[in-house]
Amino acid sequence: MKQEGFLRTDSRNGDFQKLVQLLDADLAERDGEETAFYSQYNGISQLRHCIVYWVDGVAVGCGAFKRFDEQSVEVKRMYVDPKMRGKGIASKILKTLEAWARELGFTNIVLETGLRQPEAIGLYKKNGYAVTANYPPYVGVENSVCFKKKIGQ
Numbered sequence: 001m002k003q004e005g006f007l008r009t010d011s012r013n014g015d016f017q018k019l020v021q022l023l024d025a026d027l028a029e030r031d032g033e034e035t036a037f038y039s040q041y042n043g044i045s046q047l048r049h050c051i052v053y054w055v056d057g058v059a060v061g062c063g064a065f066k067r068f069d070e071q072s073v074e075v076k077r078m079y080v081d082p083k084m085r086g087k088g089i090a091s092k093i094l095k096t097l098e099a100w101a102r103e104l105g106f107t108n109i110v111l112e113t114g115l116r117q118p119e120a121i122g123l124y125k126k127n128g129y130a131v132t133a134n135y136p137p138y139v140g141v142e143n144s145v146c147f148k149k150k151i152g153q
Helices: 014-039 089-103 118-126
Strands: 004-009 049-055 058-067 072-080 108-114 130-132 144-150
Touching (some): 014 058, 014 072, 049 072, 049 089, 058 089, 089 108
Parallel strands (some): 072 108
Antiparallel strands (some): 049 058, 058 072, 130 144
């Protein structure tokens, strides 16, 4: 029987931490010298709302969100193992994060990704996110693309 599913957790989860290390390595390769700028906004110690996704008992994807303002959360640390991409896992993680944020009373989601991550841009557009003006601290950052989606009333 296939062991597949989600775990709601926080950033202390070991599987979440391992997946974030893989994400950081991938981003360092893509962003090169800009990695230090982005890294300062991607710490995980304060993340209280994290998702880990398993297939066949192996953690293959993750995502998280944190409060952005009274009505909004910001999606952070989205990652799927490259061997598992193209199977809809990232969309499942995103939808699970949206549902969790809605349960907590939030009505909007914002997020930032980079031009060097075309897969991420495609994912967010496919899931109903619209490009929006870059929000702080990404204002004026050429590589950054910010998105927003309404998830509730």
